[in-house]
Amino acid sequence: MxxxxxxxxxxxxxxxxxxxxxxxxxxxxxxxxxxxxxxxxxxxxxxxxxxxxxxxxxxxxNGSMDPAYDVAEQQASRYPAKKALCQRVVEQIEDGDTLFIDCGSTLIPLLGLLQRFSELTVVTYALNVANAVAPLSNVRLVLLGGLYYPASQSFGSDTIEARIERLGINKALISAAGVDAKRGVSCFHFHEVAPKRAAIATAMQRWLVADASKIGVVRPAYFAMLDEFDALFTDASDIALSKPDQPSC
Known part of the structure; x- marks a missing residue:
């Protein structure tokens, strides 16, 4: 051409x-x-x-919905570390689970690994997550719509909390842009706070997934303290959950 x-x-x-x-x-x-x-x-x-x-x-x-996520691997910061974290996360997922997966690049490598299960339900407010799992025949997708925010490829609405709270969520997989032992867990965008908080309040298990570049960082939109999570998946060695009986993964 x-x-x-x-x-x-x-x-x-x-x-x-x-x-x-x-x-x-x-x-x-x-x-x-x-x-x-x-x-x-x-x-x-x-x-x-x-x-x-x-x-x-x-x-x-071409290939952006492939399980290997070649485009994301080339573009996302610290992709190998994020992929390794997601491989550890997927080992804790069970067939039939309903997963809340929020937006952000940290959890993107996980999406291509979901094909190994026979049946899952994925709840998300992120367009990139929805685009990745929609073609998977073993995944039932629940997309929480509303006003679209291009910067985070996600949706927000005044009713999103109520919609999440009506769902039975086994595991909430939460990413963050900042994780600080004293100041808590935060992200860049304030419209993400409501769905993250609702998922944390509703899910049976709450997992925080954050690579080492997020540790010791504080971002504008605070949404949780570390002790609100049941597990922390990270490659950092200097931070753990406040609960003594729930060590980081």
Missing amino acids: KGRSAARLEKLYDILSQGRVVPLREAATLCDVSEMTIRRDLARQEGEQQEIHLLGGRLLL
Whole structure:
């Protein structure tokens, strides 16, 4: 391919390489063309290595829903550490569990590992999580909608707490942008506080998953203290849960 079509596809590829999923309408706006033009550009990939796919009205990179999560591995900070943490987490999940999985890159490697189970239910307010698990035939997806926040690829609403509290959640898998022994657990975005708090209050087990780069960090939106979690999955060696009978994993 040559010319303007190739330039548009290269621009979209650069955006999608950041781990994003881009609606067709947004792609057309970014390229200052019609949606039909974007569709034609994508069709012209046939016969070559097709890198960008249109699925459900959204553009995504080839392999971005693959269990290996190649795009995320290239883009996410400290991906190997996060993947190792998720491999430890998945060993504690059981068939038939209902899992609350929040947004953020830490838990993304876990999603490709869920295929090993025969049946799971995933509750999430994160679009990237929903996009990853929706194609899995063994996963029943509960997507909590509302106002979309592109920065975190997640939704928020005034009713999200009540909706979570009506669900039977076995395990809440919570990520964080900051974990401090004295000041608690925090994230960047205030709209994430409500669903995280509701999941912590509702779930039978509450797991915090945070790589070492989050330890000793405080972010603007506080949502829990360490002793509110039943287990901490981390690769840091200098922090543990306050409960003496619940060591970090």
